Amino acid sequence: MFRGPKKNVTNTNEQQNKKEPDKVPIPPSQTEFLSKLKETIHSPADLVVKYISETVTITFLDFLIDGKTLNEQILPTLEKVINTSPKVIKESLLIAEVDLVAELNQGILEMLIGAVLIHVEGHSELVIAKISSYQSRGLSAPENESQVIGSQVGFNENIATNISLIRRYITNPNLCNEKFTVGKDTRTSLSVLYIDGIAAEEHVNTVRQRISDLDILDLLDSAVLSELIDDNSISMFPQFLLTERPDRFCDGLLSGKVGIVVNGSSMAILCPYSFIEFFQSREDQNLRWPIATFIRLLRFSAILISIFFTPIYVAALTFHYEVIPQPLLVPLSESRAIVPFPPIVEALVLELIIELLREAGARLPTKVGQTIGIVGGIVLGTAAVQAGITSNILIIIIALCALSSFTTPNYLMGNVIRILRFPVIILAGFWGFLGIMLAFCFIMIHLLRQSSLGAPYMAPIYPPRWKDWSDSFVRLPLPLIRRQSVNSRETHTIQNTNDSFAKEEKVIE
Amino acid sequence: MKKIKVLIVLLLSCLFIIGCANQRILERIGLVTLVGYDVAEENKVTATSVIRQINPELQSKVEVQSETESTSKGTRVKVDMKTSKKLAAGQMRVLLFGEDLAKKGIEEAIHTTMMNNEISTSIYLAVVKGSSKSLLEYPYKDVTDVGQHIYNLIDHNIKQQHTVSSTLHEVVRDNYSEVRNFALPILHKKGEFIEIDGVAFFSHGKMVGSLPAGDNFYILMMQDNFKESTLELVLDGESIDASKFQEKQLQIAVDSVKTKRSIKVVDPELNEFDLNIDFKCRLLEINSLVPINDPKLVEKMEKAVNQKIENEVSRILEYSQEINSDIYGFGEQYRAHVRGGKLTDQKWREKFREMKVNINVDVEIIRNGVFE
Structure with missing residues (x-):
């Protein structure tokens, strides 16, 4: 069921594990080397073998290497040096990354990443020239986390590009980059990034340990990794942030978080992340503080509206008709009068329709997706009311709930908020306000029990960390904000003190 | 594993309790918005209820039903026999007492109202000059919902401090206090209109006197x-x-x-x-x-x-x-x-x-x- 590390590793498994990095010496003979090489990698169609001279052979995998470098640098050099040892070849090649390898499997691994293997007859060493070229998408604007103000660049699928993007934002020798390879079948490379001195040592250690403990076959996306290494894989709440924005990622690193970039995935992971932080957007920093505060408060009220508005409607109409205000009584009951179902069925049907529309819109191409929205919104909505399946007041409520759930800046968290509504509606339909209270308590208990890398999930609220409140529900003016949250270590003195409020006037004479 | 078993048992038992919740779906009940009590012969009480009926085909209408029985629950059962929907008193806003009943004592009626957990304590009480039945059953030309009309009438006058405040909460508080009495506004039908006509003074649950509406200001000034x-x-x-x-x-x-x-x-x-x-x-x-x-x-x-x-x-x-x-x-x-x-x-x-x-x-x- 879970792809996580298996607890009971049998002895045979362990032996197999040990057997894998089998050291195979490189045969000095050319033919023997080639046959052994082809046997190991099952002589694929894209394997290119080229005999430079009688003694020197080069092999590489097509499309993985940079052809220009091969033609302009390697081939002419090899023409010049005939009948020499690999050491001489290594020294004469004018390429940044050249290595000598005495073991076949390691050489093959390098070739699979994009290296040229140079074999010299009579020597049991290989020259490896790393000239890999990577076909990747160009940098484009982040589509899922778009912003009005702020940088318009997103990560792409190449780890090298992503790290270079990050290094462009943070020019700091303390920015540490630790490389890991995960997955027996895919050998996906990933980098753990953090800023030494800002990130807490224990967080970095935990990430290191969790990644190296991973015993999985494949890893294709960072979302999978984040689910595998977070604190509670069964919970529906994400505990690590997935972001495609380099500025948000760097903002996280600078406030003491640990980042993970996975090759082949355009989403980077940030951890530890608290519940409140999922509802903050990078853009909040770019707006003036009263506006940012207003928008944040709007978002937090949207969570409550999104989860509890429909259930309150269901509960009030099913059990608690006493609480309906008198002016609403007649319009509410008249709109409900022709509906043949109890409120819970009515609400669930409509919520399901909204979910279907959203799912259909997400799966279809963008242009068709918009049409689906219009068709669903107008045709289904109006027709359902006229046919007497739902009341029009419920349509308004459902639309409001759906709208509020889309204000969450994080896609994963937005999904949670939307799906969370269903059990609450069902409980409200069964037990009224009691059921809503039950659901609320259940959610609160669950959230309070969660942790992210061992740090409390509901951080500034519980345990109460008053100093962090300046940048949680509200965003105070920048000089008042503590840059690093309490969760992270604090070796830097905080430069932003209250003094920076007053800007000195420098008189230049 | 044991934990999961306990959880499953808990969830299952929750599933069975679902049936125990008593549903009262809004449009499937008749909402009593106002009740008036009058004295009838032989120690009996006549209850007149204003009921808002929601009708899918027609405009929703207001029914006035009246029944006589010795307890107020008894009258409720009798009125139930005459209406198409189950009656529920949770939306009741005003409770009226006929003058004769008020003079006989309304302590019991207040007590039963207070004990009914459906009814909010912020409903208004008032005394009707004459009988509440005739006040409610009269077909007023300009009033479509007499229950709402009377509620609004009393509500805005109390909020503007034109008459004594008579919510159930205040009346019960004063009534249960040994050293305090309460007063209720008096309603009176004058031609096509209903008006607040004065203040009824109570002593130990019985109406003992009244002053005209002109004195409201001074009474309120002394009260509050x-x-x-x-x-x-x-x-x-x-x-x-x-x-x-x-x-x-x-x-x-x-x-x-x-x-x-x-x-x-x-x-x-x-x-x-x-x-x-x-x-x-x-x-x-x-x-x-x-x-x-x-x-x-x-x-x-x-x-x-x-x-x-x-x-x-x-x-x-x-x-x-x-x-x-x-x-x-x-x-x-x-x-x-x-x-x-x-x-x-x-x-x-x-x-x-x-x-x-x-x-x-x-x-x-x-x-x-x-x-x-």
Whole structure:
């Protein structure tokens, strides 16, 4: 069921594990080397073998290497040096990354990443020239986390590009980059990034340990990794942030978080992340503080509206008709009068329709997706009311709930908020306000029990960390904000003190 | 594993409790918005209910049903027989009592209403001159929903402090207190209209007297503080003594009235109380011949208003002493301030009748209108 590390590793498994990095010496003979090489990698169609001279052979995998470098640098050099040892070849090649390898499997691994293997007859060493070229998408604007103000660049699928993007934002020798390879079948490379001195040592250690403990076959996306290494894989709440924005990622690193970039995935992971932080957007920093505060408060009220508005409607109409205000009584009951179902069925049907529309819109191409929205919104909505399946007041409520759930800046968290509504509606339909209270308590208990890398999930609220409140529900003016949250270590003195409020006037004479 | 088993058992048992919840879906119940009680023969009560019926085909309508039975629950069952939907009293806003029933005592009715957990404690109680049945069953020309109409009528008048506040909560509080009584507004059908006609004084659950609507202001002033109110006064023309103005009566109107009332026990032995009323107002209407820019005249006028209010207050106080209905809270003050008083119901009845109250009214006209 879970792809996580298996607890009971049998002895045979362990032996197999040990057997894998089998050291195979490189045969000095050319033919023997080639046959052994082809046997190991099952002589694929894209394997290119080229005999430079009688003694020197080069092999590489097509499309993985940079052809220009091969033609302009390697081939002419090899023409010049005939009948020499690999050491001489290594020294004469004018390429940044050249290595000598005495073991076949390691050489093959390098070739699979994009290296040229140079074999010299009579020597049991290989020259490896790393000239890999990577076909990747160009940098484009982040589509899922778009912003009005702020940088318009997103990560792409190449780890090298992503790290270079990050290094462009943070020019700091303390920015540490630790490389890991995960997955027996895919050998996906990933980098753990953090800023030494800002990130807490224990967080970095935990990430290191969790990644190296991973015993999985494949890893294709960072979302999978984040689910595998977070604190509670069964919970529906994400505990690590997935972001495609380099500025948000760097903002996280600078406030003491640990980042993970996975090759082949355009989403980077940030951890530890608290519940409140999922509802903050990078853009909040770019707006003036009263506006940012207003928008944040709007978002937090949207969570409550999104989860509890429909259930309150269901509960009030099913059990608690006493609480309906008198002016609403007649319009509410008249709109409900022709509906043949109890409120819970009515609400669930409509919520399901909204979910279907959203799912259909997400799966279809963008242009068709918009049409689906219009068709669903107008045709289904109006027709359902006229046919007497739902009341029009419920349509308004459902639309409001759906709208509020889309204000969450994080896609994963937005999904949670939307799906969370269903059990609450069902409980409200069964037990009224009691059921809503039950659901609320259940959610609160669950959230309070969660942790992210061992740090409390509901951080500034519980345990109460008053100093962090300046940048949680509200965003105070920048000089008042503590840059690093309490969760992270604090070796830097905080430069932003209250003094920076007053800007000195420098008189230049 | 054990944990999961416990969880499953819990969830399953929850699933079975679902059936126990008693559903009351809004459009499938008849909403009783108003109930009126009257005396019927042989110790029975006639209950008249105003029911809002939701009808999918037609406009929703208001039904008035009336039944006679010895308990109010009994009448409910009987009315249920006549309506297409189950009746629910949770949206009840007003409870009316016929005058005859009020005189017989409404303590029991209040008690049962209070005990019904469906009914909110913020509903209004009122007495109807005549019978509540005839008030409710009359087909008013301009009123579509008589229940809502009466609720709005009482609601805005109480909020504007035009009549005594009579929510169930306040009435029950006063009723259960041994040394305090309550008052209810009186409704009266006048032609095509329903109006608030006065204040009914109760003593121990029985209506013992009433004063006309004109006295509402003074009664409220003695009961509570005014935040914002309007008063019309008729002063003696001679007391003003203005040279140009020669008429016998001077009519003035003041608004933005702010009063502060305080009751003090002066001497528990002599049964003496102080009733201080601090009265601040703005002069709004006055005869144009009166030169109001004269400060001396304003002072005179203040004195005249003072005298007028003191007279009215003492008249009303005398009346309530006569009928023995302490709706102002003298008894509560006495009990709160006199140590070891051991005030009982009977004791306070006697004391209230004989108590001496020094009425001090301090009128201040802050502004004399807004002129351009």
